[in-house]
Amino acid sequence: MSEARTTTTYREALREALRAALRADERVFLMGEDVGRYGGSFAVSKGLLAEFGEERVRDTPLSESAFVGAGIGAALGGLRPIVEIMTCNFSLLALDQILNNAATLCHMSGGQFPVPLVIRMSTGAGRQLAAQHSHSFEGWYAHIPGLRILAPATLADARGMLGSALHCPDPVLIFEHIALLTLEGELAAEAGDVDIRHAAVRRTGRDITVVTYGASLHKCLEAASELGREGIELEVIDLRTLRPLDDETIMGSVRRTHRLLVVDEGWRSGSLAAEVGMRAVEQAFFELDAPIARVCTEEVPVPYPRHLEDAALPSVARIAAEARRLVSRVP
Amino acid sequence: MSGAGEAPVVRERxxxxxxxxxxIRQFEDRCAQLYGEQKIRGFLHLYNGQEAVATGVMECLGPEDSIVATYRxxxxxxxxxxxxxxxxxxxYGKREGVSRGRGGSMHLFDAATRFYGGNAIVAGGLPMAVGLALANRLARRSGIAVCFFGEGAAAEGEFHESLNLAALWHLxxxxxxxxxxxAMGTALARSQATTDIAVRARTYTLEAQAVDxxxxxxxxxxTRRAVASxxxxxxxxxxxxxxxxxxxxSMFDAQLYREREEVEAWRExxxxxxxxxxxKAAGLITEDDFQRLQAEAEAEVDAAVVFAESGEWEPVEDLGRFVYAETGA
Structure with missing residues (x-):
């Protein structure tokens, strides 16, 4: 292994991805609230205004619908816009543009008008930001045909997904988890575009398939280490791409382990976890040795105080407990 | 027949x-008839009475300009x-249609003429037009973006957001x-506190003007003055x-919200x-010219109906095509 590696963070990897994209293609520009002079509300785009100038790093008014729609128009006009929405909660103000235009135009125009737009937004809880800054709406967006939904959980994906998304002719939404921004680790100096079509098996194991994505991946891996010491082997799958879902990787694992646990920071009802579970029922029902289990966020608006926020979210303890329960069930 | 700086009105023009x-009038009159015959379904919003707007604006545009329109x-x-x-x-919803039948009356798209649709969400097209103009600006192209919408859109947030953004970025x-x-059946004065749309646009520093x-x-x-600017x-x-x-x-509207006398007065x-x-009064055309144009338009509509009637239905196997792009970016 002679490949050079550098220590970096998820935040720096996101920034490096933006920098590389802006360098690689003059059609690429970044716009959003506070992406320029402020440096990004989560400091992701810090320094980019100085490097690329006001034309390509554009501060917008607090007009989510207008600047997302302008991103759609700019994409139709031949550019490759990257639109940042501060949090996925605010993206609801632009839902008309995302759903009625970005996701729809290609099909409704008979293929004449694909929308090569990338929208990045932060998602998730864990920083005591209460109920209007802490939700996870990627599962909702994954409901919508015409969109591609990505959720980077690792440094390599934080670095690589943006470039791959920009090479895709469809609207791509990237959900960056706020609890991962300070995640630190090593990344190949030459890291670049990554595959955005397949899920990744992040840990192999024979007993239970755990399907997850985003920040929950790290909780699942921690639970897997803990259970490994008890002799229970979890196979942890990082979905990475939430739409379209990579059924093959999921079902391939379920056919080996015969047990499925889905961990999702979205609310349980009507969730992405429900979708994954139902697909397993449809495609691998006779392979299952136990009922499918889920660990999701409790069905409350995410509250402010630490102990209540913790209680609402999937935790290592809940994941481990559910895995133990699942493995104890014998057909 | 022309004012200062305006294009002269010669016979050809x-x-x-x-x-x-x-x-436009003949095409739509036939559409109304075809709707009665159930050849055209869904919503059908006719432009009857407003033809001078699209005709007058389009006369001043070039092929490099982008158009965003509404469901009408x-x-x-x-x-x-x-x-x-x-x-x-x-x-008709046929595969030979401009949108391969997937859009219908409200969603006409045509890449060749930079016609970015029929948007059926009121004010939904305005942000897109801002973006099309931004693309022209950043790519150093001369084209402008032209966005049509009704006065009802001025009550939507997207109207205000888009005017502000376009003015802020000087697009x-x-x-x-x-x-x-x-706005469908709700009169402007019953739904908006300021009924002068141009006044509202000026608050965002746009050049704005009311026109007959x-x-x-x-x-x-x-339009010519605006485009030049x-x-x-x-x-x-x-x-x-x-x-x-x-x-x-639309074809479902019983028009309970306005008086017949009002409609008749506008018809005049x-x-x-x-x-x-x-x-005619200026001696530029004769009644014969008018009759000839009528007959030509009618023949064109007849031919369009024959074309539509002989078109094919998109095979059901192709239902899922174009949800995602079929070519690379």
């Missing part, structure tokens, strides 16, 4: 403008030069508000074209009869 409006966009599509054949096939957008006084939307020459003159690097412009819709909002000022009267 008079015939061209009249032809443009007649083609048959007139804009025809005036932009999209063939009536493929438009009628779209009305080449021509906002054309077709004020036909009714029943007068194709007035619309064209105002935009091409010279000026900031966004809004034209409020005061017009009227003679027919119902209709864009076709007023313009025809005017150019």
């Amino acid at each position: 008079a015939l061209e403008l009249l032809r443009g409006m007649l083609r 966009e048959h007139g804009h599509a025809i005036a932009r030069g999209i063939p009536m054949t493929t438009l009628m096939a779209e009305m 080449p957008v021509l906002f054309v508000c077709e004020n036909n006084l009714y 939307g029943m007068d194709v020459l007035a619309v064209a003159a105002a 935009l091409r010279a690097g000026g900031g966004p412009v809004l034209l409020e074209c005061r017009t009227y819709r003679f027919r119902a909002h 000022r209709g864009p076709l009869i007023s313009f025809t009267r005017r150019i």
Whole structure:
């Protein structure tokens, strides 16, 4: 292994991805609230205004619908816009543009008008930001045909997904988890575009398939280490791409382990976890040795105080407990 | 027949403008009939009465310009030069249609003429037009973006957000508000505290002007000035074209919200009869010319219907095509 590696963070990897994209293609520009002079509300785009100038790093008014729609128009006009929405909660103000235009135009125009737009937004809880800054709406967006939904959980994906998304002719939404921004680790100096079509098996194991994505991946891996010491082997799958879902990787694992646990920071009802579970029922029902289990966020608006926020979210303890329960069930 | 700095109204131009409006009127009259015959289904919003706006604006645009329209966009599509054949096939839902039948009346798209649709969400097209103008600006292209919408859109947040953004970034957008006084069945004065749309646009520092939307020459003159300003690097412009819709909002509308006398009064000022009267009086065309244009438009519509009737249905196996792009970015 002679490949050079550098220590970096998820935040720096996101920034490096933006920098590389802006360098690689003059059609690429970044716009959003506070992406320029402020440096990004989560400091992701810090320094980019100085490097690329006001034309390509554009501060917008607090007009989510207008600047997302302008991103759609700019994409139709031949550019490759990257639109940042501060949090996925605010993206609801632009839902008309995302759903009625970005996701729809290609099909409704008979293929004449694909929308090569990338929208990045932060998602998730864990920083005591209460109920209007802490939700996870990627599962909702994954409901919508015409969109591609990505959720980077690792440094390599934080670095690589943006470039791959920009090479895709469809609207791509990237959900960056706020609890991962300070995640630190090593990344190949030459890291670049990554595959955005397949899920990744992040840990192999024979007993239970755990399907997850985003920040929950790290909780699942921690639970897997803990259970490994008890002799229970979890196979942890990082979905990475939430739409379209990579059924093959999921079902391939379920056919080996015969047990499925889905961990999702979205609310349980009507969730992405429900979708994954139902697909397993449809495609691998006779392979299952136990009922499918889920660990999701409790069905409350995410509250402010630490102990209540913790209680609402999937935790290592809940994941481990559910895995133990699942493995104890014998057909 | 021309004011200072305006294009002169010579016989050729008079015939061209009249032809443009007649083609729209005849196309839509036939659409209404075909709707009765259940050949056209879904929603059908007719432009009858507003033809001077699309015709007058489009006369001043070039192929490099981008158009964004609403669900009442048959007139804009025809005036932009999209063939009536493929438009009628779209009305039928046939695969030969401009949107391969997937859009229907409300969603006409045509890449060749930079016609970015029929948007059926009120004000939903405005942000897109801002983005199309931004793309032109960043790519150093001369094209402008022209966005049509009704006065009802001025109550939507996207109207305000888009005007502000276009003005802030000094983008080449021509906002054309077709004020036909009714947002479906709700009169402007019953739904908006400020009924002067141009006044509202000026608060965002746009150049804004109200125009007689029943007068194709007035619309064209105002548009020509606006386009010249935009091409010279000026900031966004809004034209409020005061017009009227003679027919119902859609084919489901019983028109309980307005008096017959009001409709009749506006009909007297209709864009076709007023313009025809005017150019005949000026000796630019004769009744024979008018009859000939009528017959030509009718023949064109007949041919479009034949084209649509002989079109094919998209195979059901192709239902899922174009949800995602079939070519690389």
